[in-house]
Amino acid sequence: xxxxxxxxxxxxxxxxxxxxxxxxxxxxxxxxxxxxxxxxxxxxxxxxxxxxxxxxxxxxxxxxxxxxxxxxxxxxxxxxxxxxxxxxxxxxxxxxxxxxxxxxxxxxxxxxxxxxxxxxxxxxxxxxxxxxxxxxxxxxxxxxxxxxxxxxxxxxxxxxxxxxxxxxxxxxxxxxxxxxxxxxxxxxxxxxxxxxxxxxxxxxxxxxxxxxxxxxxxxxxxxxxxxxxxxxxxxxxxxxxxxxxxxxxxxxxxxx
Amino acid sequence: xxxxxxxxxxxxxxxxxxxxxxxxxxxxxxxxxxxxxxxxxxxxxxxxxxxxxxxxxxxxxxxxxxxxxxxxxxxxxxxxxxxxxxxxxxxxxxxxxxxxxxxxxxxxxxxxxxxxxxxxxxxxxxxxxxxxxxxxxxxxxxxxxxxxxxxxxxxxxxxxxxxxxxxxxxxxxxxxxxxxxxxxxxxxxxxxxxxxxxxxxxxxxxxxxxxxxxxxxxxxxxxxxxxxxxxxxxxxxxxxxxxxxxxxxxxxxxxxxxxxxxxxxxxxxxxxxxxxxxxxxxxxx
Ligand SMILES: Nc1ncnc2c1ncn2[C@@H]1O[C@H](COP(=O)(O)OP(=O)(O)OP(=O)(O)O)[C@@H](O)[C@H]1O
Ligand SMILES: [Mg+2]
Numbered sequence: 001x002x003x004x005x006x007x008x009x010x011x012x013x014x015x016x017x018x019x020x021x022x023x024x025x026x027x028x029x030x031x032x033x034x035x036x037x038x039x040x041x042x043x044x045x046x047x048x049x050x051x052x053x054x055x056x057x058x059x060x061x062x063x064x065x066x067x068x069x070x071x072x073x074x075x076x077x078x079x080x081x082x083x084x085x086x087x088x089x090x091x092x093x094x095x096x097x098x099x100x101x102x103x104x105x106x107x108x109x110x111x112x113x114x115x116x117x118x119x120x121x122x123x124x125x126x127x128x129x130x131x132x133x134x135x136x137x138x139x140x141x142x143x144x145x146x147x148x149x150x151x152x153x154x155x156x157x158x159x160x161x162x163x164x165x166x167x168x169x170x171x172x173x174x175x176x177x178x179x180x181x182x183x184x185x186x187x188x189x190x191x192x193x194x195x196x197x198x199x200x201x202x203x204x205x206x207x208x209x210x211x212x213x214x215x216x217x218x219x220x221x222x223x224x225x226x227x228x229x230x231x232x233x234x235x236x237x238x239x240x241x242x243x244x245x246x247x248x249x250x251x252x253x254x255x256x
Numbered sequence: 257x258x259x260x261x262x263x264x265x266x267x268x269x270x271x272x273x274x275x276x277x278x279x280x281x282x283x284x285x286x287x288x289x290x291x292x293x294x295x296x297x298x299x300x301x302x303x304x305x306x307x308x309x310x311x312x313x314x315x316x317x318x319x320x321x322x323x324x325x326x327x328x329x330x331x332x333x334x335x336x337x338x339x340x341x342x343x344x345x346x347x348x349x350x351x352x353x354x355x356x357x358x359x360x361x362x363x364x365x366x367x368x369x370x371x372x373x374x375x376x377x378x379x380x381x382x383x384x385x386x387x388x389x390x391x392x393x394x395x396x397x398x399x400x401x402x403x404x405x406x407x408x409x410x411x412x413x414x415x416x417x418x419x420x421x422x423x424x425x426x427x428x429x430x431x432x433x434x435x436x437x438x439x440x441x442x443x444x445x446x447x448x449x450x451x452x453x454x455x456x457x458x459x460x461x462x463x464x465x466x467x468x469x470x471x472x473x474x475x476x477x478x479x480x481x482x483x484x485x486x487x488x489x490x491x492x493x494x495x496x497x498x499x500x501x502x503x504x505x506x507x508x509x510x511x512x513x514x515x516x517x518x519x520x521x522x523x524x525x526x527x528x529x530x531x532x533x534x535x536x537x538x539x540x541x
Binding site: 047050052075076078079081082083085087088089090091092093102103106107151152155 | 435437438440441442443444445446447448451455456459460463
């Protein structure tokens with residue numbers, strides 16, 4: 001059975017059916033990219049996986065345990081499932097290191113010194129050593145997103161959810177953050193990420209899932225979905241994002 | 257930033273700019289000083305040369321009366337300071353509890369939520385002086401066990417109730433102004449609701465509302481005088497006693513000076529905090 005399994009998940013906000021029976025399987029150590037138009041439900045799905053939203057129907061299982069069970073230990077699940085949002089991630093009143101060390105200390109009960117040592121080490125791996133004492137507002141957008149990644153990683157999650165972590169960044173910073181994601185993949189972390197960076201999805205994703213209007217329209221190996229989509233809606237979406245994507249001066253050059 | 261940062265010598269143009277800025281600063285200072293002197297001078301002359309000035313001076317600015325009243329008023333003013341300092345702490349505690357109850361999405365708190373809402377609505381709508389009279393005379397009249405009799409304590413309770421409602425609303429607004437992703441970030445890391453509130457949201461909220469909060473405390477500082485209405489001897493009451501004995505209002509002016517001097521540091525602190533907050537929002541800090 002898959003490590004993370006989503007079956008017939010539904011979510012509605014008022015009369016707006018945002019997820020209309022989503023199925024998704026993610027194997028351990030796999031990187032899955034969610035693509036789809038704005039409003040198709042990518043963020044909502046990720047928020048459901050982290051239990052920040054309660055599903056209206058369907059089942060989500062993590063390593064064989066149903067986390068959508070109302071009796072599930074919510075905070076325990078969230079310890080295992082890290083999430084990084086698009087923006088407003090970091091705690092502005094805390095230094096970078098405190099941002100990173102807070103949850104290990106308060107949730108896992110790690111002594112401050114150990115949490116800070118581990119945090120410093122993680123920051124170092126992402127080229128942020130000299131920013132440990134800075135406050136978030138003194139960092140560039142790319143640095144902030146890398147700190148957000150580090151903060152999620154400091155909890156040693158089993159799955160990392162990334163919600164368009166690069167969409168507020170210029171191409172150079174996009175490369176910075178994506179390089180970090182690539183490292184994590186190499187280390188075998190299981191990652192589900194919503195993204196608009198098609199070239200990155202092609203390069204790093206094992207599977208690509210195309211979401212349209214609250215349904216998984218197509219999913220499969222990255223190469224297959226992105227080059228020879230079988231559904232016309234996928235094809236239309238890819239054609240559109242390719243046109244706009246090229247105008248963004250191309251991420252490919254940075255990734256190369 | 258650059259390698260030769262230490263060897264950097266300002267260019268001739270930069271030297272000229274700096275010189276110009278210094279000149280401009282000095283000129284602005286002179287203009288400000290000159291206009292202040294002129295305006296104040298005109299005001300003073302206008303007041304002093306007014307036909308009724310002599311009488312006003314005798315009744316409000318009598319130096320002998322001022323010397324006589326300064327001691328008793330100062331002594332009584334200690335009560336105001338005590339009232340203020342203790343009330344401040346109690347207000348913050350009460351307001352924090354009320355604000356948190358009002359924002360927390362905990363169904364079990366529903367009765368408390370209703371109570372908290374009614375409390376803020378009623379006490380924000382009631383003039384502070386009325387609250388003081390009601391608490392000061394009403395509470396003891398109930399003759400309940402354990403109701404304090406000290407006017408100081410009753411005044412303290414009244415001020416806390418009255419200002420707690422304002423401050424609770426300020427804090428609540430601050431909590432609600434923190435971006436929802438901050439909540440989500442905290443919760444998604446596995447922090448509990450209470451921990452997220454305490455360590456993530458509240459610090460940001462308090463920072464944001466510090467200037468309006470301090471402004472409320474400036475106002476509290478002078479409203480301690482209202483407690484004289486239930487007969488507590490504080491600065492205003494002390495001044496009143498001397499005034500009535502001598503038919504001279506100078507003690508009131510002396511009391512006023514005490515209140516003004518006491519509020520100025522807090523007012524300047526508020527200014528400074530607002531300025532800093534504004535700078536930070538514009539990204540300059
Ligand atoms: N808390 C909410 N309350 C009401 N409607 C919501 C809420 N969150 C999301 N929605 C709606 O759900 C739909 C899907 O939103 P979602 O954020 O999941 O889209 P998305 O695929 O992530 O889009 P984007 O690419 O623009 O980020 C949208 O129509 C949105 O208006
Ligand atoms: Mg989204």
